[in-house]
Amino acid sequence: MNRSSCNSTFQRELLPSIYGVEMCVALVGNILSLCLLVIKERKNWNIAMAFSCNLIISNIFYALTLPLLIDYYSKALKWDFGDAVCRVERFLFTCNLYVSIYFIMCISVIRYMAIVHPFFTSEHISLKHAKIISVFVWISVASISSPVLYYSGVKNDRCSLFSEPGQEPNKVIFRVCMAVIGCLVPCVVTFASYFGVMVAVFKNAKITSLQKKKVSLMVVLVCTLYTVSFIPYHILQLWYFKVKEENNTNYYACNGYPVSKTLACLNMCLHPILYMAVFDNVTCLRRSPNLVL
Numbered sequence: 192m193n194r195s196s197c198n199s200t201f202q203r204e205l206l207p208s209i210y211g212v213e214m215c216v217a218l219v220g221n222i223l224s225l226c227l228l229v230i231k232e233r234k235n236w237n238i239a240m241a242f243s244c245n246l247i248i249s250n251i252f253y254a255l256t257l258p259l260l261i262d263y264y265s266k267a268l269k270w271d272f273g274d275a276v277c278r279v280e281r282f283l284f285t286c287n288l289y290v291s292i293y294f295i296m297c298i299s300v301i302r303y304m305a306i307v308h309p310f311f312t313s314e315h316i317s318l319k320h321a322k323i324i325s326v327f328v329w330i331s332v333a334s335i336s337s338p339v340l341y342y343s344g345v346k347n348d349r350c351s352l353f354s355e356p357g358q359e360p361n362k363v364i365f366r367v368c369m370a371v372i373g374c375l376v377p378c379v380v381t382f383a384s385y386f387g388v389m390v391a392v393f394k395n396a397k398i399t400s401l402q403k404k405k406v407s408l409m410v411v412l413v414c415t416l417y418t419v420s421f422i423p424y425h426i427l428q429l430w431y432f433k434v435k436e437e438n439n440t441n442y443y444a445c446n447g448y449p450v451s452k453t454l455a456c457l458n459m460c461l462h463p464i465l466y467m468a469v470f471d472n473v474t475c476l477r478r479s480p481n482l483v484l
Contacts, residue, residue, distance in 0.1 A: 244297065246298065269349075
């Protein structure tokens with residue numbers, strides 16, 4: 192199969208439009224959510240809201256990296272902004288992706304703690320702890336994403352994540368580590384936390400069946416969004432660059448990887464809806480006078 196098949200119609204004609212729609216929806220939804228948290232809910236600020244606020248900020252930064260990609264793909268993979276901007280854009284895209292994943296994990300853990308261990312959470316976990324964790328997440332993710340600044344660059348007018356040949360073993364190690372640390376570990380923690388929430392809710396006979404259905408629906412939707420958004424992206428990224436480094440071309444890897452990138456961006460569009468809804472459901476459960484978890 193010819194290598195030119197990687198220049199798919201999807202990348203040239205559909206990807207810029209999809210990124211454009213995702214950017215507009217994400218900016219509007221997340222900015223409105225940020226205003227709601229900072230202004231309307233300011234007096235009710237808590238740990239979950241602190242993590243949600245960081246997630247929203249990450250989504251906004253993530254969306255702001257898309258205009259350069261829209262221009263890049265609309266010009267059939269021709270980069271006009273120089274090598275330094277290419278490196279920074281790839282770094283910001285990667286960094287905000289993993290910051291988003293980790294704050295999703297933080298939100299899921301604190302919801303598990305609030306539902307399953309409410310007394311311990313209220314007595315030993317404060318807003319100060321949430322701020323410290325938030326700073327730690329930003330610094331840690333920026334640190335583990337920093338090799339992107341070194342590996343990225345412009346070659347033949349293309350802005351590539353791994354532009355220069357050589358050091359292939361180091362690149363493979365970096366990609367695998369990012370897939371494990373940035374996706375697999377948070378995925379396991381997130382799913383385990385929501386599973387714990389589901390078990391606790393369904394074991395409690397004092398929670399109404401309607402409340403159980405609402406919580407179940409939102410947890411399933413959140414886990415489905417996580418699975419669709421992040422897991423295909425990491426699997427296809429590993430496959431795509433493996434095929435590329437072997438000087439081969441695989442139709443499914445070349446065309447599936449760009450599709451997975453749009454799915455990775457999809458989560459920032461839906462977070463304002465899903466996470467606010469889940470927060471409302473959990474808040475209602477915790478305020479229920481008959482709830483004893």
